[in-house]
Amino acid sequence: MTLFHICHPCVMLRSHSVWTETHSESPKVLSNHQKGLGVAILALTQLLLCLMTGEVKLWADIDWMDIVGEGGAAIFSLSWIVLILSSRPTGPVTNYLMGGLVLIFASTWQDFLDEVTHLPETLNWGSSLESIAMPLGIIVLTIGLYQWRNEQLAIRQQLLKRERLFRNHHLIDWVTQVGGADYLRRQLSIAMQSAQSHSQPTSLLLLDLDDFAHFNHRYGAREGDRLLHELGELLMLNLRRNDILCRYAGDRYAAILPSTDARSAALVAEQLQLAVAHFAFHLGEQADAYFPRATIGAATLSQMNPTALEERANRSLEWKKRCRDSFNTLQTTEPC
Amino acid sequence: MPRFFQHAPDHRTMLANNHWCGLNDRWISSQYLPALLVDIAERRGVHRDLVLSGTGLFEDHFLREGHCISTAQLERLVLNVQRRIGHGEAGFLLGNALADEPSSCLASLVPYSPSIHDLLCCLRNVSGIYSPMMWVNAHVDHERIYLVWRPRVSACAQTRQFWMDALSTLITASSKSIVAAPLPWQFEFSAPMTKHSEQYRVHLGDNTRFGCQVDAMSLPRQYLHVAHRAHTTAFHVAQHTIYRQHEKLSVPLGFYQTMHRYLQCRIHAPPPLAEAGKDFCMSPATFKRHLYSHGIRYQTLVDQVRREMSIYLYRIKGWNHDQVATYLNYSDMSNFRRSFKRWTGHSPVEFIAAIKSMA
Known part of the structure; x- marks a missing residue:
């Protein structure tokens, strides 16, 4: 090989790629x-x-x-x-x-x-x-x-948005790889304590998938689990840096919004709902997608009372679901 | 009133005391519930070997036609699943799988059921298929229908709440899919409040009470007979298939169930242990050992049957104190009051006030 050949950038590039290829082909990892x-x-x-x-x-x-x-x-x-x-x-x-x-x-x-x-x-x-x-x-x-x-x-x-200050692997939910309800309660009391010391409110959002039972029935429980997992990733992307996402139970997710008032919480809830509405969940290799819809309940509290905040968020969610159901029946029963 | 809702225990079956099955009698098909439980655990990342450990059940048994397991084996399987699946989720997953999974024999029944009444009728008659540990009694008063669940074979204290979670979820999910909206079911559990209240909230709604006298679920009567779709041939076919499956399984009476019915028949004068043992063709010592192995203490069971009967008479029949005391063969009212307080923790007056406040 002449000096030209050795110094030519193409040859160097080629020789480099050959080196990386052979390296990746036989990685000497025990x-x-x-x-x-x-x-x-x-x-x-x-x-x-x-x-x-x-x-x-x-x-x-x-x-x-x-x-x-x-x-x-x-x-x-x-x-x-x-x-x-x-x-x-x-x-x-x-x-x-x-x-x-x-x-x-x-x-x-x-x-x-x-x-x-x-x-x-x-x-x-x-x-x-x-x-x-x-x-x-x-x-x-x-x-x-x-x-x-x-x-x-x-x-x-x-793991940002999945955990803060405190880790216990027993509390992680296997399907979604975020904390479960026990982790939520611990984080909620930590968040409320620190918010109270700065005299700021804490908000909690509960997000429930619409017709999840129907989805499970149609596509199987394993696809349902996959939907929950991917939805978790999507929600995480749409939350702020300090928020924490947990799986509450079943198809219900919970997001703690520390130091957030009711107005901002409503804004975040709206953003999450928009994100879910535009989420195309692909079933297997098909190009067709399932578009899930979600209902979100929100609650805000300034006093240190995690149980009351959880109860209020649940009630808000159940109320919204009832409103949605009655709206749907109204739409189907009323003549066009 | 439909025939099955009437409170009419069959006296002859109670005396057939050599037809009941015990903890180690094999009659539960391993191809249905055990297979579902293994699948559920695998969905949560638990290897099937961990679920099957100590049960005496192996992978190839699932493929063997007619292979059956005993109640003790199923109980061990459930304990394994419960321990491995965290967040108190296991029972609810089973309930949803029973209602939804295409492999579940109930899955073909639910979408064709014309009304809640038809569904509950069928579910009650074939409870041996999907609930080998608990059996159900249905009662109707002028306002509500009650489904009361009791153990079938043994007192199964450790897995009782698991089965209640699964059965409540099954009933809620299947009735919801008929009506296409959640129904106002009310749940009462005898177990104390668990720390996983969120699971009950999401799967069963906010009408759950713990630490109650019975394991029961109830629904206002007006939802029972509303027809949501026509009686189709598909429904009759599904019903026929599931009844045949139930017949093939030949679900026996469990030991606990037999004991319960035996005592219920003799509620006016419960026999002493030795006499009951004679009726079950056993010496007192053997009978006592048998009761013990099924998690039963004779006097506790006698008190429990009396308690359940008095609650039934107060709540469903609407009887007054004197009538109930006379029915249970108490000549002295203060004696009855004391016994009732011992069984339930409340005096009869307090209990009636609590029922009224619940309504």
Whole structure:
């Protein structure tokens, strides 16, 4: 290849794309199963080496307290590795956490093996493994935890409008991936408390899909769940930065509007209703879409009373639904 | 008044004490309710192995024609589902699935039912299909129709509210789809108030009361006979199909149900435990063990039957204190008052005032 060829931007570009292609074709990422297998091989190798180079201690020489203490530490560090591998996606943070925990496990496992086998003084690699692996493991784990913190901060940005100040995964609704009614109540009392200290009102919107039972009956409950999920994403996009969206129950969503008066709440409700009215929900791969409609009830309260606010929002929603039903029957029964 | 609404217990079935089924008798088809429960849990991301764990039911049983499970197995299945699906949603999901899912045998009945009365008639007669744990009695007074639900086989204290959630949702959702508007159903639950009040609000409306004397739902009578569509052949076909399905299942009387009917017959002079055991062809010790395994204590059940009867006489028959006390064989009014207070926590006068305020 001549100098021209090397310096020509097209060639460079091409060579770059070739590099990225080959890189993406064979990503050298170990799967979590392979990592788990690696840990098992490591533990077995240590065991075999100890058995080959040393000799098993006599029954009387074994200190059972040490066995319990060190064996327990090895088992628990192994369980942490399993928890990390089973819950986290592959990536640098997982690798650091994994690496640190594997070193700690190797050290505690060796510690345990030392209690049951006796290595000769001249070949005592076991104690050096113990003393090097443990501090190294703690350093790598600390780096991993620091990276994990940064990752959490990045994820929190993505969870904006879904959670604030307080997290409890038990309270997350599985279908919509937003908080459930318990989470709503906790957030509502936090929001009302802070609004009251600034003597501002708090508003609550409850949004209910019209004819959701009919939709479920026609297209199946799984499509209904998908509609609820996508509707949640849509509502989230149409809320303000400080608002929080939760799933109340069934097809009813709740949005907390902190420090918002009745007029602004009505405005937000109107915007949400417009957004839902223009939402084309596609069933499978079809181009045809279902256009859901929603009814929204709103309530605003200045005093600190979350239960009363929830009750008022429910009543407002039920009243609007009744009005809508009677309007519909009026339209169908009146001659044109 | 239609025949099925009359309060007429069949005395002969009560004495057929060797025809009832216990906790471990297999009669519930695993292809219907258990399969629905597994599907519901999967919709909420719960793997079927977790739902089926400890039930003795395996995946291939769903495909085996005529495979049945026992009440104990179903109860375990429900407990698994309840524990895995959060937010107190499980019962309501089952109720909606029973009313809506195309695989549900009720799904073909609901859209063709001409009136609420036709629907409730049919639902009452085939309750063994969709509600193997609870059985229903229907009563009508001059204002409302009442559906009262009681356990079928065992006292099933842990899953009772789950079934009530499911049955209330089924009745509400199916009657709503006939009328195309929500109906003013009123719900009374014997369980104390749960923390998931939002589920009741969304699925059943704001007319729910907890900590009541019975598990019941009621509707004003004027909604019963309004015809929303004509009696079509499709309705008769659906009705016929579901009745045949019910016959094929040959739903037995549950042990709790049999005990309840047995005592209801002898409400004037409830027999002592030993005598009741003799009627059920068991020694007192075996009978006691049997009652215990079904979550029943004899004296509690006797009191419960008396309580339910007095509530029925007060609320539906509109009888006065003397009539009720005489019917329950109390010669002394103060004695009756004391017993009534022990059963319900209220004196008869307070209870009548509460009924009037409810109306």
